[in-house]
Amino acid sequence: MPEVRFWLLDVASGEGTVDLWGVAEGGERVVVSFPFMPYFYLVPSRGAGREVGARVEEVERFRLGRPLRCLRIYADDTARAAEDALRRGLGDAYGYDLRRADLFLISTGLRPGSWAVAEAERAGELWGYPAYRATGSVRAEEGRVAAPDLRVVSFNPTYLARRASPRPDRDPVVAISLYDGSSSRTLIGDERSILESFVDYLARADPDVVVSFQGNRVHWDYLSRRARAAGVRFSVGRGGSEPHGSVYGHVSIRGRVNLDVSEFVEEVPEVKLERLEELARYMGMSVPEEAPEDYEVGDLWESDRAALISYSEWRARAALEIFSAISDYVFSLSAITGMPPDHVLTAATGFKVENYLMRFAELEARELIPPRRESAHMTYQGGMVLQPEPGLHHDVAVLDFKSMYPSIIIKYNLSLETVHEDGTIEEGREQGFLPRALERLLEERARARSEAERSPEGSTERRVLEAKQRALKRIANAIYGYTGWSGARWYAPHVAAAITAKGREIISSVISKARGLGLRVIYGDTDSVFVSNDARKIDELLGWISSELGLEVKVEKVYVNVLFTEAKKRYAGVTADGRLDVVGLEAVRGDWSGVAKRAQVEVLEVLLREGSVERAVERAREWIRRVRSGDVPLRDLVIWKQLTKPPEDYEATAAHAIVAKRMREAGWDVRVGDKVGFVVVRGPGRIYERARPYFEVTGDQVDWDYYADKQVAAACARILEAVGVDESRLLAAGGRGLEAFFG
DNA sequence: TGTAGGCAAAATCCATGCGACGT
DNA sequence: ACGTCGCATGGATTTTGCCT
Numbered sequence: 175m176p177e178v179r180f181w182l183l184d185v186a187s188g189e190g191t192v193d194l195w196g197v198a199e200g201g202e203r204v205v206v207s208f209p210f211m212p213y214f215y216l217v218p219s220r221g222a223g224r225e226v227g228a229r230v231e232e233v234e235r236f237r238l239g240r241p242l243r244c245l246r247i248y249a250d251d252t253a254r255a256a257e258d259a260l261r262r263g264l265g266d267a268y269g270y271d272l273r274r275a276d277l278f279l280i281s282t283g284l285r286p287g288s289w290a291v292a293e294a295e296r297a298g299e300l301w302g303y304p305a306y307r308a309t310g311s312v313r314a315e316e317g318r319v320a321a322p323d324l325r326v327v328s329f330n331p332t333y334l335a336r337r338a339s340p341r342p343d344r345d346p347v348v349a350i351s352l353y354d355g356s357s358s359r360t361l362i363g364d365e366r367s368i369l370e371s372f373v374d375y376l377a378r379a380d381p382d383v384v385v386s387f388q389g390n391r392v393h394w395d396y397l398s399r400r401a402r403a404a405g406v407r408f409s410v411g412r413g414g415s416e417p418h419g420s421v422y423g424h425v426s427i428r429g430r431v432n433l434d435v436s437e438f439v440e441e442v443p444e445v446k447l448e449r450l451e452e453l454a455r456y457m458g459m460s461v462p463e464e465a466p467e468d469y470e471v472g473d474l475w476e477s478d479r480a481a482l483i484s485y486s487e488w489r490a491r492a493a494l495e496i497f498s499a500i501s502d503y504v505f506s507l508s509a510i511t512g513m514p515p516d517h518v519l520t521a522a523t524g525f526k527v528e529n530y531l532m533r534f535a536e537l538e539a540r541e542l543i544p545p546r547r548e549s550a551h552m553t554y555q556g557g558m559v560l561q562p563e564p565g566l567h568h569d570v571a572v573l574d575f576k577s578m579y580p581s582i583i584i585k586y587n588l589s590l591e592t593v594h595e596d597g598t599i600e601e602g603r604e605q606g607f608l609p610r611a612l613e614r615l616l617e618e619r620a621r622a623r624s625e626a627e628r629s630p631e632g633s634t635e636r637r638v639l640e641a642k643q644r645a646l647k648r649i650a651n652a653i654y655g656y657t658g659w660s661g662a663r664w665y666a667p668h669v670a671a672a673i674t675a676k677g678r679e680i681i682s683s684v685i686s687k688a689r690g691l692g693l694r695v696i697y698g699d700t701d702s703v704f705v706s707n708d709a710r711k712i713d714e715l716l717g718w719i720s721s722e723l724g725l726e727v728k729v730e731k732v733y734v735n736v737l738f739t740e741a742k743k744r745y746a747g748v749t750a751d752g753r754l755d756v757v758g759l760e761a762v763r764g765d766w767s768g769v770a771k772r773a774q775v776e777v778l779e780v781l782l783r784e785g786s787v788e789r790a791v792e793r794a795r796e797w798i799r800r801v802r803s804g805d806v807p808l809r810d811l812v813i814w815k816q817l818t819k820p821p822e823d824y825e826a827t828a829a830h831a832i833v834a835k836r837m838r839e840a841g842w843d844v845r846v847g848d849k850v851g852f853v854v855v856r857g858p859g860r861i862y863e864r865a866r867p868y869f870e871v872t873g874d875q876v877d878w879d880y881y882a883d884k885q886v887a888a889a890c891a892r893i894l895e896a897v898g899v900d901e902s903r904l905l906a907a908g909g910r911g912l913e914a915f916f917g
Numbered sequence: 918t919g920t921a922g923g924c925a926a927a928a929t930c931c932a933t934g935c936g937a938c939g940t
Numbered sequence: 941a942c943g944t945c946g947c948a949t950g951g952a953t954t955t956t957g958c959c960t
Contacts, residue, residue, distance in 0.1 A: 830955095
């Protein structure tokens with residue numbers, strides 16, 4: 175049997191076939207077609223026959239661990255066939271709402287971003303690429319980790335907006351920068367020739383991966399529209415196809431992976447603003463000092479075109495470099511979930527987990543896949559949070575459970591089969607679907623980690639295996655949350671509640687034991703306990719946890735000094751290795767001004783490193799004085815808040831919603847999910863009446879008192895009040911103020 | 918196209934009460 | 941004496957973004 179081995183790039187539904195795009199062993203780009211008829215499962219009610227479809231097989235499947243005799247029914251349109259069967263009362267239907275290409279991957283075990291072997295023969299060409307027609311089966315080729323050499327191209331367009339944000343119905347594309355990993359170029363000239371050159375470039379370079387920053391949200395749609403208006407056929411896909419909208423706002427480009435690296439921001443909580451500069455900086459890349467902001471592009475195009483073009487080329491390069499840094503991770507996620515690489519970052523966590531579970535269900539557990547339906551959201555009790563002992567503490571150890579919830583799920587076999595609706599847990603049953611699926615992930619992760627360690631440092635294998643390990647961990651950690659998600663196919667709030675209940679029970683027993691051993695318990699949250707750093711007693715505690723609870727806890731870090739306020743989930747400490755850790759406080763929040771955050775960090779530094787309350791107070795007062803005198807750059811006054819819904823949907827008048835509304839009226843493209851930056855200016859009325867888009871404000875308009883009192887003083891007082899300093903000492907004009915006099 | 922709940926904090930909203938004022 | 945207007949006050953609600 176002739177075989178073709180290829181690395182799977184993309185899957186597309188054809189006429190009665192599924193077309194697999196891949197890179198063959200020799201480096202040839204190929205398309206392999208399989209005839210494929212979708213199917214679903216019917217658990218027939220008694221007496222129901224086989225009158226439901228043309229092709230029917232009898233198979234054994236499981237529903238929540240119970241074996242069932244099922245009919246596997248083949249149909250072009252499984253959703254319609256299943257609905258028909260349901261309407262006729264023939265039984266319960268499963269797995270009928272999967273998309274064809276997804277079902278194909280699930281049923282064959284193929285994974286995008288991995289190698290495959292197909293029995294297939296050469297069948298001429300399809301759209302100019304060597305085509306193969308399946309003659310037999312196709313299977314995943316296990317054990318081969320490294321991706322082939324992929325051709326990657328990144329691009330960055332520049333639009334010339336007449337007013338505010340560029341609009342595709344009005345404002346032209348004036349440049350597109352391209353980067354192929356070694357050389358940059360920028361297409362300029364009249365718009366038509368830019369677009370034609372872009373299409374031409376992609377046809378010649380024929381990349382497997384097209385990388386952009388915000389391609390899905392903005393560029394593909396923008397460029398498509400401009401091309402249509404200019405009469406340019408926008409054939410950027412393989413075989414000359416045009417981009418088309420795919421599931422949930424993602425854009426598909428046939429035969430290529432369309433990767434929008436801006437979506438990686440979701441995976442990096444440290445990056446608070448979805449800007450290329452922020453992400454690039456986080457990734458350790460060099461960022462131009464004077465990166466222009468959106469609102470400056472128009473002026474720059476007139477005043478310093480060369481600078482703008484060089485910035486645009488930087489953007490294209492940065493996007494590709496980010497892709498290079500994350501590609502192993504992306505392809506690993508793709509291989510684990512079975513989702514195409516360009517969907518993996520777009521898809522929300524729950525869908526990634528679910529895709530993994532569906533594959534596991536069909537291929538290993540032979541569990542039926544329940545259809546997606548809207549369930550009423552049920553809330554349940556979560557983790558336990560201790561009231562901290564406020565004030566400054568010295569020498570504190572932080573003990574952490576190693577992945578507590580996954581451990582609980584496996585150890586107590588918590589699953590849909592074993593946890594009853596009333597919360598009771600059935601013991602002695604064989605391992606449930608969730609623990610099995612989870613254990614498989616953890617086993618694979620352990621294997622990836624040990625294989626990585628055996629691979630030579632700096633090798634491709636090691637890099638790929640480490641990325642795989644991270645991807646597996648991410649999916650494993652999300653399984654608990656998935657059970658409590660009302661959109662899940664395997665929605666199981668009672669299981670989620672059982673998991674957290676066990677967690678609370680465990681942490682409570684650890685706290686009691688710690689106290690019994692004479693350790694001071696200062697704070698705790700869900701799966702962590704902060705105790706006085708007594709090595710002998712801690713050792714004893716860890717031993718007890720291991721032998722009595724069968725779970726692993728480790729000393730995560732030791733704080734030389736740590737400060738707690740009255741509030742839960744907010745503290746700061748200096749660790750044994752000299753780092754300042756700030757948790758939950760204003761300094762780590764994205765919705766406080768830079769000046770308040772910096773002042774707070776400095777006060778913490780003085781307090782925790784120098785141990786001087788007086789000097790910390792003085793530092794706070796200096797900042798407040800400075801702000802009141804207006805000696806702070808405007809960019810440190812910007813407050814960013816996310817627009818979480820359309821501005822008109824807000825029940826309370828929120829400053830950022832008002833600003834967003836005004837910006838929209840002025841022609842800015844502010845979308846739900848965007849962060850809105852504003853500055854508070856002087857004048858009468860509420861904050862929302864005095865908030866302005868940050869780029870419109872000048873220093874003489876700023877309400878410096880607002881920043882002094884409500885930002886800097888508030889953030890500093892939060893810290894100092896924990897060591898007995900009253901906020902009035904910060905606000906008094908100088909020395910001891912009237913407050914001190916009147917008590 | 919939404920893993921979960923627990924939590925703090927700010928700004929706004931809203932009911933209430935009080936004093937000033939006009940009739 | 942009575943109505944109401946403006947304003948302060950304090951509790952409830954809305955909103956965001958953090959923690960684990």
